[in-house]
Amino acid sequence: MQDKNERRTNRERSETTRAVLIDAARKLFIERGYAETATPDIVAAAGVTRGALYHHFEDKKALFAAVAEAEAEAVAAETEGAVLDGMRPREALIKGGEAYLAALAQPGRTRLLLLDGPAVLGRAGMDEIDNRHGTRSLRGGIVFVVQAGGLPRDLPIEAMTQLLASAYDRAALAIETGGDADAYRAALAMLIDGLAALCG
Incomplete structure (x- = not known):
């Protein structure tokens, strides 16, 4: 014992x-x-x-990868935590996106995950981390909205996930350098609504 x-x-x-x-x-x-x-x-x-x-x-790079993994996991948890049971599909997708931007706005996260991450680990290495956390959450949100009829049934899920993830990352980088956060949130909501209109 x-x-x-x-x-x-x-x-x-x-x-x-x-x-x-x-x-x-x-x-x-x-x-x-x-x-x-x-x-x-x-x-x-x-x-x-x-x-x-x-x-x-093994080395500093391996330690950095562990830091990036922990931060990406935290961002995904904060994003998913903003999506409440009973939310309408469109609202859930937009609220999740807004929560992602808020999570990235915490000091240092944008630099760590969107700038240093790809530079240190390579795009493929950072994509692996993203696919376990934020990208996985976004993909799940898109699938949920498609299944609920809020986005076209023939939407190419993987391609749309990558494009929307890039749009949110670009918005986070712009906000980090002083861009109008409200304008970026509104533009992203319009983008999602534009896709939803294809169902009409």
Whole structure:
């Protein structure tokens, strides 16, 4: 029994160290950017040894990937949390999009996920992360609206998911640099309504 408790304690300690490293790295990547953040700075901020960092992550890029994964997961959760049971399909899709923009507006997220992410991990690497989180949520929302009759039945789901995701990402980047958030939200809602009108 003691060995079992000891193993559990070791696992919990390991998970805690990993979480501390991800949190420290996130703060530094946001503050300085990926290129200007050195692993000794991450180790110092996390209060762990260099060996602990390399026990959990192969290198700085692998740590960045873990940070991006955690942030993308958080954004998806915030987006999905804004869609309430009983919402009409169009409203659910638009509310989810607005929640996505709000989630990306949190300090550092746009840079981390939309700028540094593709630059560090490559477009394919970042797409893999997106497909597990935000893109998956958006695809599900589009399918829901199509099935409810709010979008054309013959809508090419995958292509539309990619195009709408790009539109929302572009809006987030524009808002980050001072663009009118209300104007971008309105334009995206008009885009969705324009697609819905094809059903009429």
